[in-house]
Structures are given as structure tokens and as C-alpha cells.
Amino acid sequence: MTMVLSSHPIGRTPRRRLGAEIAPSIAYWFATPSIILLVGTMLLPIVVMIAMSFTDYELGALDFSFVGFDNYVSLWGDKTFWRSLLNTAYYVALVVPASVIIGLVLAVMVNGLKRGRRFYQIAFFLPVTSTLIAMATVWKYLLHGKIGPVNHLLTAIGLPGMEFFGDPSLVMPALAIIGVWSLAGFNMVLFTAGLTAIPQELYEASAVDGIDNPIERFFTVTLPMLGPTTMFVIITTSITAFKVFDTVAVLTRGGPQGASDVLLYVNYLEGFQYMRIGLASAITVVFLGIILLLSLVQAKVLERKVHY
Amino acid sequence: MTATVSISSIEKNFGATKTLKGVSVDVAAGEFLTLVGPSGCGKSTLLRIIAGLIPQDGGTISIDGAPVDHLLPKARDVSMVFQSYALYPHMSVRENIATPLKVRRLSSFARWPLVGKFAPGQAAARAEIAEAVKQVAAQVEIEALLDRRPAQLSGGQRQRVALARAMVRQPRVFLMDEPLSNLDARLRVHMRGELSELHQRLGATFIYVTHDQVEAMTMSTRVALMMDGEIVQVATPDEIYTNPADVRVARFIGSPEINLLQGRADPQGRISIAGRATALRTEAVGQLTVGLRPEILTIDDGSSDIVIDGRLQRVERLGHDVLLHVRNDGSDRKNMTLRVSAAELEALQMSGRLEENFTIGARATAALLFDADGKRLPAIHGATASEPLTYSSGRKLVGV
Amino acid sequence: MSRPGSFFMRMGLTPGQIAMHAFLLACAFAMLFPFYWMVLTAFRPSQEVFSATFHWLPQTFVGFDNFREAFAKAPLLRFMANGAIICSGILAVQLLTAIPCAYALAKYEFRGRNLLFALVLFALCVPVQVPALPLYMGLAFTGTLDSYFSLMLPFFLSVFAIFLFRQVFRSFPDDIIHAARLDGMGEMEILWRVVVPSASPAIAAFAVFSITAHWNDLYWPLIVVTSPELAPPPLGMMYFSDTDLGSSFGALMAAATLLTAPLTILFLFAQRHFVQGVTMTGVK
Incomplete structure (x- = not known):
């Protein structure tokens, strides 16, 4: 590159290409700030992170040594790590179906209204934009074992009250409820976009063909046409759910008895509380691997969606 | 105000396809030359090469005898009217027409949004520009539209704004790329007449690209018929009709065929x-x-x-x-x-x-x-x- | 004059529609109940909070007492100001870097363009938690932890903005750029004065997306900030709920109300941009 640049002193026209040219160097100037940031805050850190996953480095330590796959081996035998992975999977398995189905049902119903669509869209979208941490504290109160209105409701209909955040078997479902609450409106909007893309003629054609029961219409026209959107929503929600951290950090801190340890929270503890950088990096590599895998599936789905 | 344009041996390849295979034609000062041909024959590419918007792979463009190959589009003193009109969508008609003058006559600081208004010593230039815009707008009869946005105009009105923007800096050469093809049939006939009149009034050199033989025949001093990246014949409209040099020319010009x-x-x-x-x-x-x-x-x-x-x-x-x-x-x-x-x-x-x-x-x-x-x-x-x-x-x- | 039921019919309320409204209203009630409960509790005296019976409205009116208590216990306004500083700083750098890069990717041919775009697509999948450790160490070694800069650094580059604006700029007509070159504008001027204004809906949507994401982010502030006076709203909320407030749900809810309010108000004023911005990731 430098040779090319130096062979064209300023003020002389380039030999090779004829005709005035919009200096291609301007493109590099335009891209340079982003490239610096991309390398500095993304690519280089990732490389460093992967490299560190093969060391026993601890923050503050004076030196460190390469330990090969030791970190990965100890992860393999680590109960906390596996528990966090399973808890995360459990959370994803609870949140994804619920939030996708609720989002779909809401979108289809709101779309079928003649009036008031706007109101419902605002109402259902409000949780998405709200500060989750603040709302999580509200939820903690709502689900409180003694003074929470949910327990008031349960006792009112004759059920026993539940200590959602104190019972190891209830804590993940409780977190999942908050997750579903904060994601359903988002999925609803994605489905609404998919619904508006369905040509009206298809409904007219199905009416001519004698399908006039709305439920039958939903299963013969709407749902098949929403197929690609649904796939996409499922994967997007999975990625979001997989990254669960905020509610755990604020409400449960992995408790009770590690029943709500999730991958990112364990990673956070290892890296930033216990400062075991090497081990935390290994967890991050696992996390990155899973995220990239999901993204790959997402890209494939998107590709299909385009050709649909 | 007017100039000759000499196009000599222009070549252009896009990948493996040779879009222009050594095209040469001389345009006299004040002439209305139409490049006509079927779509994909390279006529629009040639026009953009003349303007300096895309570089050629071989050959030379000269304006008034001087090669302009090394010059950026803005330094060539040509203006162009595009098929899509290419008006700045967020600017009013007045700003659209004033832009070529502002860029040339106001300092770069004075062109800043908001703060630019406070730049010192630009008042005289601003007044001149406003006056020029008014005059040009009167010439194409769009004085009443000056404060509108392009989106609020009809196709014909946008066309006039695009013309006004091309005229306002009084270039030596006008390049027109199918300027009438987005208009409805009646308006097209009307604008044909107006463009011919405009050409006579301005006395500038026009290079006009179209695929419509009627436009070519009715407005031009000479017609250059292009096919497959070559100019097949250059002649007056009469001549090209009665004396086609090639069977392709004979087939292209004349309706019915x-x-x-x-x-x-x-x-x-x-x-x-x-x-x-x-x-x-x-x-x-x-x-x-x-x-x-x-x-x-x-x-x-x-x-x-x-x-x-x-x-x-x-x-x-x-x-x-x-x-x-x-x-x-x-x-x-x-x-x-x-x-x-x-x-x-x-x-x-x-x-x-x-x-x-x-x-x-x-x-x-x-x-x-x-x-x-x-x-x-x-x-x-x-x-x-x-x-x-x-x-x-x-x-x-x-x-x- | 009018037949019975014709009013409802005129409103488009057939029995089916009424049933759907009933169902959706129930759903909306469930969705909005946390907000209602938050505001309600913020205006209730604490003895009511701990009563075992359920009431829809405060039984005794305490006015803004809970808010006063919240302000006294934590610098809530400071948290919000921090949020505003961080969000605007991040957004400004994101726009200033992403817009030219996206334009270069969309409208110029240069060597390495495909590689750059591939890297952008890769980075699009990588959440901030992945480069977090090395970034933290880098900040620690340079002694810049616990600062506004450290809060903003990982987010200065938005590959999502690059991706989005590239799509938008690609559909901008080349003819207009050509016209601007003929009119004498430089490339910078064309970008910022011709192309960017026409992309303003996308920019507004992205701004909303970015502000929402970083106003609500907890993970990164939790890592780099140790002084409460730098805390953005979520971290502030966490400090608040950590301090000994078990007895003061009213003040906690008052704080939650205040910290959620800015985005909620922004949302109600610019719903269209909001829905567009927050869901852009999905509809791209």
C-alpha cells in the first residue's frame, strides 16, 4: 500500500485509471474510526480472552503460566458450571415457548381488531421499554411470600401461598415469569410485522374456498404463512433468554442454594468477583460458542425468510 | 457559455462485458446532439463518463479542446439532468436550485446548517444567489413552487426544478439522461417543445440521451445512434431517416418499423x-x-x-x-x-x-x-x- | 330513532369483537398490573404495604412522602443524569463512527470491503459479555475504571448501526449523489448534508434503540463502576434495593417509578420510533 501511495505525489494524476475518480482513499477515511473501534473493543479483546482461557491468570497476580486445556477440564468436572448451564437451559425452555405463544396470540388478536389496536400495542409493549431492574424489584414485591398480591390472590382462591424466591424449585419459574412478561410484547411486535406481510388476497381466497371459521382460518392461512417469522422469533428469543443476567443479579444472586445460578452470573462471579480470569475466560468461550451457534441458525432462518 | 465536446475512443468495461467499445464523436458548440439507442447500448454510461461520474478505461474527453479526464465532475463545468430528476429530497425547491451556486460561491463555513447564517461577509453572495434562483425559476415557470419540497411536486414540476438546477450555474454543456421518460405522454410532447426552445434560448451545447426515437428526431441538431457499445451512425435527423448507414439504424429509426x-x-x-x-x-x-x-x-x-x-x-x-x-x-x-x-x-x-x-x-x-x-x-x-x-x-x- | 345495538355496530363491535376486546383487556390488565402496583405502592404508607389484605387504592393518602424518602436515601437525580450522560455520549460516538463506515460499505468500492462487512456481521452476534474481561483488564491497567469513559467504551462502536445504516444507504439513489458531485459538493458534505438527512427516520429509530439499551443496561456498569455517584439508573436501583430498605417498600417503589419514568414517557411520546427502534433487530 505504501508503495502505491508514494508513487503518486500530490498534484499528479494517477496513471492507471483514466477519467476523474472519486478518490477511493476517502472510503478508508470514512471506515477508519469504526475499524479502530472494531479491532480495539471487539476483535482484539476476543483474541486475548481466548488466549487467557488457556492460562491460570488471576487479576492482580504477578505472573501466570499457560495451562493448556486445564480450565476446560476443570469446567467439565465443575458442579457449579453444569448447574448454571442446566439452569440457563431450564430458563430458556420456560421463557421461549411461553413468550412466543403469548406474543403470537396477542399479535393475531390485536391484528383482528377493528378498533383500539394502538392501545393494546402500547400496553403490551410498555414492559419491553421499561427499565428491567426497576421492574424486577416490583416483581419481587408482587411475588413476595407474605405481602405480595400474587400470594393474596392465591390464598383468596384457596391455594397455599408460595415463597417464590425462597423455594429452590420455584425460583427459576418465578424468574421466567418476569422474563416472559418483558419479552412477550417484543415478540408480539415481530409477529405483527409478519402478519401485515401476509397478502389480504390469501384470506379472500380462503373465504371463497369456504373457510370462514376464524380458528380454521388461523390454522390454514395465518400460521403457515407465519412459519418463517415464528422460527426467527423463537431463535431471537432463545438468544435473549440465554443471556439472562439482570434479574438474577438483582433478585436472587444465584440463590437459594444455587438454584438460580445461570451461566452469565457464574461467569460474572468468576471473572469480576473472584478474579479468576483464566477460568472465567473458559466459561466465556463456551458462552460465545453457544451464542454463535444460535446466531448461525438465525442467519440460516433469515436466509430462508428472504427467499420465502 | 457554450463549448465543443470531443469524445474520442472511449472504452468502458464492467467486468468482462465491454459496455463501450471505443466511441468517438465530436459535438459542435451550441449543438443539440442526441445519443439514441436501445436500452443497454451504453449511452447513459457514456454520458456519465463525459460528466466525470464514472472513469473510463480508455480514450479521452475534451471540452473546448482541453482534455478533462483528470478533472472531478464539479470542475468540468457541465450540468446534468437525470431521469429520476435526482432532487435533494429534504431541501425545498429554492434550496435545490441554489445548491450548485452556494457550493461554489459561499465559504464552507457559511454552508453549515444553522450557524452558517452568521458567517460574515457572505451577504452579497447570498443576495446574488437568491436573484439567480429567482431568474431561473421564472424561466421555467416554477416561481410559485419555490418553497415546496420535491415530494410535493408532480413529475412535470420536478422535471422543471431539475432543469432549473442545471441551468442556474450557466454551464458550458448540458447533459440530459432520459429526462422525459418518467413523464406521461402528453407532458412529454409538451416538454419536448420546451426543451428545444430552451436550447435555442441558451445557445449551450446539449448532449441528450434517450431511447425514444421521436425525441431524438424532433429535438436534435444531430442524432448519434448507438448499439452494443458503438456509435453506428451520426447524422441529422433527416439524414439518419432517409439514409441509414446500417440495417440496424433503419430498423431502429422510423415507426412503424x-x-x-x-x-x-x-x-x-x-x-x-x-x-x-x-x-x-x-x-x-x-x-x-x-x-x-x-x-x-x-x-x-x-x-x-x-x-x-x-x-x-x-x-x-x-x-x-x-x-x-x-x-x-x-x-x-x-x-x-x-x-x-x-x-x-x-x-x-x-x-x-x-x-x-x-x-x-x-x-x-x-x-x-x-x-x-x-x-x-x-x-x-x-x-x-x-x-x-x-x-x-x-x-x-x-x-x- | 336507532335500532338497539346499532351504536355498538357503528363502533365495529360485533359480538366477536367484544369477546376479543374482553380477552385482550384482561391480558393488558395483567401486563400493566406491575406498573399499577408500583405506582400504587409509591403512594401508600408502609403499614398498608404489610397488611395482609388487598386494596386497589391507598387507604390513607401520604402524598409524596415515599418519594421524599427515596430522594433522601439515594441520589436518584444523579443516577438519571448519569444515564443521560452515558446514553448521549454513547449515541453521539456511535453515530459519528457508524454513519461514515456504513456509507463507505454501501457506496464505495475499496479493497477489504467484503472482509470488513464480514467482521461486522460476526461482531453483530457477539454480546458485550464476551470481550468484557479483557476490556475490564485494559481499563484497570490504564487506571480508567470507574469513569464515564469506562462506562461508554465498549459501546462506542455499534456494529448494528453500521449494518442498519448500510442497508438504508444502499437504497439511496446514486443519481442524487451524482447530482451532488456535479453541483460541486465534497464527499463529506454529500454524506452529512444530502444522504444523512434522508436517513433520519432510521437514525431516529436507532437512537431510540441505543438509548433504551444503554439506559437499561446493568451488566457493564456493575463491572466497571464502584462509586455510586457514577451509577446509571439500573445500578442505582440495585444499590437502592440493597441498602437496608426491607421495611420501606414505599420508597423503593417510588424510586422504581422515578427511574422507569423517563423511558416510559419517551415511549409514550414517540411510540412509532420506539417500536421500530426496539424491534429493528428482529425485522432487519
């Missing part, structure tokens, strides 16, 4: 069509193509030099004129089109001559001969032996 018939020249150069001898003579021997424009064909009354058998297929009434679609059932099985006036048709129908087979006739002097490669052949008819064809002079202008 010219009738092309297979002919055969015997060793003496006598040409026969569909087995019937004609008065046509040529110096070549063998297969050739005879071109007969629809309006030179008549229903034969015994006086024609060329006769062809025909049977009426269909009558297409265009108002004053009528097109007769005729089929020749001979060896050629060729469909032909005749253009006659409505009055003639009535006379023919009264006499009952259209009801059965008849013969079509034409004068030999009006026929155009092309060899097997489609190149024009000189015809010899009687006394006017080798009529001086502009064929060769037309070719001279075409660079290779």
Missing part, C-alpha cells in the same frame, strides 16, 4: 424480390436485404418499379393515417406494413381493390439496400447512378 424483404441480385446486379424482377440495380451479387418504409408503399396501380404480391390481413386506424398489414404469400411469407391516408383507404375500399389479392408497389429510388452484414449498399437506379450517399461521411464520424 421499416419493411425488410429478402432480395437477390443476379450477376448483372438486377434485384428480384420474392421471385419478381424489379427496377433496382446494385453492384453486388447474391442475397441482400431491401428496405421499404411503410409510407413509400402503395397499392400498385401499374406505375411502380417494384411490385410484391399481397393479401390484406388487418387494418389499423391511427386517425389521419391508416396502417395496412399485408401478408406476402410467396416464398418469403413476409408481413408488411403500409401507411396510407384515411382518404386513400376509403378510395381503395370503394374500388374494392382490397378484397382480394393485390400487388403492392414502390418507387425504386425510395428503396434502401443492405448487404448480408447489414451494411448499406449503394443503389443504382437509371440515370442517377451512384447517388452521393452520406453513408461514407456518416461513417467518418464514427471512431473505431
